[in-house]
Amino acid sequence: MNDLTRLCNEQLEISGERHVGRRCLEKDIEFIQQQFGLIERERSGKSTIIRYANQTDSIFNQGISTSERKLLQAVSQTFGKMDGVEDFEVLNQLKSSANDQEQPIIIFEKNEDLNGRDLLPKLFRLIERKTTIELKYHRIKDTQKRNKKQIFPHVLKQCKGRWFLFGTTIDTKEVMCYSMDQIEDIKPLPIKYKPYDGRWDEYFESVIGVTKKADDTPQDIVFWASQDECAYLAGKPVHSSMTPLKKNDAELRKRYRLPDDGKLFRINCIVNFELKREMASKFGERIVLEPPSLRKEIINDVKTMLNRYRMITSKRSKFV
Numbered sequence: 001m002n003d004l005t006r007l008c009n010e011q012l013e014i015s016g017e018r019h020v021g022r023r024c025l026e027k028d029i030e031f032i033q034q035q036f037g038l039i040e041r042e043r044s045g046k047s048t049i050i051r052y053a054n055q056t057d058s059i060f061n062q063g064i065s066t067s068e069r070k071l072l073q074a075v076s077q078t079f080g081k082m083d084g085v086e087d088f089e090v091l092n093q094l095k096s097s098a099n100d101q102e103q104p105i106i107i108f109e110k111n112e113d114l115n116g117r118d119l120l121p122k123l124f125r126l127i128e129r130k131t132t133i134e135l136k137y138h139r140i141k142d143t144q145k146r147n148k149k150q151i152f153p154h155v156l157k158q159c160k161g162r163w164f165l166f167g168t169t170i171d172t173k174e175v176m177c178y179s180m181d182q183i184e185d186i187k188p189l190p191i192k193y194k195p196y197d198g199r200w201d202e203y204f205e206s207v208i209g210v211t212k213k214a215d216d217t218p219q220d221i222v223f224w225a226s227q228d229e230c231a232y233l234a235g236k237p238v239h240s241s242m243t244p245l246k247k248n249d250a251e252l253r254k255r256y257r258l259p260d261d262g263k264l265f266r267i268n269c270i271v272n273f274e275l276k277r278e279m280a281s282k283f284g285e286r287i288v289l290e291p292p293s294l295r296k297e298i299i300n301d302v303k304t305m306l307n308r309y310r311m312i313t314s315k316r317s318k319f320v
Contacts, residue, residue, distance in 0.1 A: 001026065004050065111161050116180035120156065123165055123186065127153045130193040132170070136185035137178055150189060151176065154196045157210060159274075164210045168196060175203070177210050208239055209274025216270045221279075222252070222290040227261045229285040238278060239267040256289055264289075276301065 001022050009019040029050065033039040040053045111117075126133055134150045151167035154175075158164075163180040170191070206218040222245060225233055233242070245252075245264040252264060269275060271294055279288050280298050288295045 001048065001050075109161055114162065114181055116163070116183055119180050119183060119186065120163055123153060123156060123180075126186070126188065127155070130195065132189045132191040132193050133167075134187045134189055135165075135178060135183055136187075137183045139182065140179075146184070149176070149178075150191070152194050152196075155200050157204070159210050166200075166210075168194065174214055175212075177212075205240070206269045207272070207274075208269055208278055209272060211272040211274055212270055216272070218268045218270055219291060219294075221267050221269065221271070221275075221288065221294060222264060223267075223279060224256070224258050224264055224287045224289060225262055226259075226285045229282055230263050233265070238265075239269050241268040242266070252289060256287075258287070 005020070005022045005025050008025060012019060029039060038052050038054065038057045040051060042049045042051075132150065132152055134148060136146060136148050138144075138146055150170040152170070153165060153167040155166045156163060157166065165178045165180060165183070166175060167178070168174065169176055175196075203212070242265055245266045249264055252258070253260075271291075276294070276298055279286055279294075280301060288298055
């Protein structure tokens with residue numbers, strides 16, 4: 001055991017890991033013997049020889065059990081139900097041996113008609129292999145015009161049932177977001193790849209959705225929520241930074257003539273389209289108070305919506 005401990009520590013030292021003691025190694029061998037029954041001990045003078053009972057055996061050759069296989073199939077089925085992910089070949093291989101007659105335990109929202117779903121595995125592999133690419137794409141507001149952009153692809157993000165690619169442009173060095181349903185072609189380029197020099201969890205920390213410009217900075221947003229909406233927000237906050245606003249509560253209620261019920265909240269994030277849509281999605285159940293610029297934008301959007309409803313419900317409208 002002393003020789004085995006010494007040899008193990010030599011390998012650990014090469015790998016930059018801490019040394020282990022003899023007792024730790026003995027426990028590991030006991031665990032292998034209990035789990036696999038492959039170890040035998042033979043006395044040789046004052047020493048003990050420890051070896052596999054079958055010289056061709058190895059702990060690394062162990063097959064997975066039936067329960068482990070079912071677990072892997074369940075994981076692959078669950079992950080593979082996410083929109084677009086089912087096109088990964090490795091997941092299809094795992095799912096091929098599963099029983100398709102079994103009822104699903106988790107059901108994900110899917111959009112079978114979404115363009116670009118088949119690009120997900122290809123983009124995943126290109127990012128994994130750190131490959132610079134050229135995108136051919138179009139914008140939603142101009143489907144006829146074709147654009148090309150050379151980028152270093154970095155990360156894929158799903159939002160509201162759509163997949164988005166984030167990458168740094170070679171020419172402007174900006175982080176850009178491309179919706180996968182607007183990408184028409186992807187071409188690998190023989191240009192040295194440059195990884196993103198930040199952390200993506202920090203990049204998205206102040207963002208609701210995916211829209212973020214280079215010069216965007218987080219802002220404090222104060223809003224009122226009705227009593228019913230507060231119960232909903234308790235389980236699903238608007239943003240991770242959301243906190244109840246107790247200071248100046250009475251002053252703000254008086255200034256904005258708010259109801260006596262409900263609560264005031266503050267979030268700190270970037271003002272973008274997704275934030276405005278989120279805040280306006282509950283109609284009068286959420287009211288943005290500050291900043292005034294955001295409040296005015298939402299008021300104008302609500303006025304536009306109201307005028308369009310009035311137009312289709314007027315006496316002259318054929319929809320009445």
